[in-house]
Amino acid sequence: MKKKSKVDFGAYAFLIPAAVIYLSVIVIPVFYSLFISLFKWNGVAEKEFVGLANYINLFTNDATFMIALKNNLIWIVLTIVLLMTVSLGFAVILNKQFRGRTVFRAFFYFPCVIAPIAVAIIWRWIYNPNIGFINQFFKVLGINFKQTWISDPKVSLYAIFAAALWQGIGQPMILFLAGLQAVSPDVLEAATIDGAGPVRKFFSVTVPLMKETFVMVLATLIVAAMKVYDIVQGLTGGGPNNSTQVLATYMYSQTFQYNNVGMGTAVACVMVVMMLVVIIPYISFTAKEK
Numbered sequence: 521m522k523k524k525s526k527v528d529f530g531a532y533a534f535l536i537p538a539a540v541i542y543l544s545v546i547v548i549p550v551f552y553s554l555f556i557s558l559f560k561w562n563g564v565a566e567k568e569f570v571g572l573a574n575y576i577n578l579f580t581n582d583a584t585f586m587i588a589l590k591n592n593l594i595w596i597v598l599t600i601v602l603l604m605t606v607s608l609g610f611a612v613i614l615n616k617q618f619r620g621r622t623v624f625r626a627f628f629y630f631p632c633v634i635a636p637i638a639v640a641i642i643w644r645w646i647y648n649p650n651i652g653f654i655n656q657f658f659k660v661l662g663i664n665f666k667q668t669w670i671s672d673p674k675v676s677l678y679a680i681f682a683a684a685l686w687q688g689i690g691q692p693m694i695l696f697l698a699g700l701q702a703v704s705p706d707v708l709e710a711a712t713i714d715g716a717g718p719v720r721k722f723f724s725v726t727v728p729l730m731k732e733t734f735v736m737v738l739a740t741l742i743v744a745a746m747k748v749y750d751i752v753q754g755l756t757g758g759g760p761n762n763s764t765q766v767l768a769t770y771m772y773s774q775t776f777q778y779n780n781v782g783m784g785t786a787v788a789c790v791m792v793v794m795m796l797v798v799i800i801p802y803i804s805f806t807a808k809e810k
Contacts, residue, residue: 550792557786562779574786585787588758588765591677592746592794595766598681599688599745604737607689611696612722625697632690640754643683644670647755670756673763680755680764684748692737699733700726732806739802746795767791 557574559567578585614625631639646653647669658665669679703726711721727734749768752758758765758773765773767787775784 553785554789557782557789559782561781563775563781564779567782570782574783575790578783578786578790584762584765585767585770587762588767588770588787589790591764591766592748594677595681595748596742596745598678599741600738602681603685603688603741604692606685607692607737608696610689611693611700614693615697615700625694628693629690631687634687636687636750637754639683639687640751643686643751644755646683647679670764671760673760676756676760677764680752683755684751687751688741688744692741695733695737696730699730702733703729735802735805739798742798743795746791746798 556567558569558571560570560574561567610628614621614628634642645651649655649666649668649671652669654669655666667675670676707725707729708721711725716724747768748766749772752764752766752769753772756764758769767790771784771787771791773784774780774787
């Protein structure tokens with residue numbers, strides 16, 4: 521007969537502090553938020569149970585919520601198409617051997633460590649229609665062009681994304697750099713011997729070997745795009761005329777400006793569900809890889 525191994529319950533005791541923190545900071549607040557979203561409540565008076573009415577109202581009656589949802593989806597697309605492409609391009613360039621590449625790496629990564637609200641203040645000056653750098657630059661060139669970048673509903677969202685792009689390049693660039701440096705030089709040399717050019721070698725050898733890096737960068741960027749808040753709040757606060765509202769800013773305004781806690785919490789729950797659509801496949805992928 522096989523001897524049964526003893527369970528060392530003492531080892532599990534070391535998990536208790538982490539479990540308590542995880543339950544009190546993440547699990548319980550999530551379920552409490554889901555509970556609150558089923559009520560009409562201003563945060564002070566007695567709660568009024570309304571069931572799924574807050575969610576139904578969001579998707580059927582709330583035009584601002586639909587604008588915020590659309591803007592978040594646009595932000596995700598821009599993040600995937602532009603931010604990933606630009607950061608990958610910089611990573612490929614900065615992975616090559618040349619003098620001063622460490623300085624350039626630090627230069628492009630530096631905006632990533634600046635607080636988003638500080639980035640918003642910087643770009644408010646850049647976008648200033650009278651003394652801002654962009655309009656003044658066109659003026660110096662003799663081009664009669666003047667744009668109210670963050671006051672025009674047609675361009676304000678894209679102007680905010682440009683500021684976020686400037687700040688956000690650093691983190692995915694570093695991840696892509698790590699992925700590029702993990703590719704074996706022997707494999708690349710073998711591809712060169714087989715006659716593969718730089719472009720063919722990159723797309724047929726390097727990119728497939730960086731699959732895990734691409735999945736990680738894609739998942740983190742989509743989640744970050746879903747919860748974008750600081751830079752939008754700092755530049756426009758969701759204006760003009762709600763044209764730059766995103767889910768996080770709309771959740772904040774509903775909860776803390778209009779004291780509509782139930783509706784604001786419902787928006788937060790929608791955000792969580794949308795992020796889970798990305799996070800669960802990512803966790804499943806990484807688990808299979810391991």
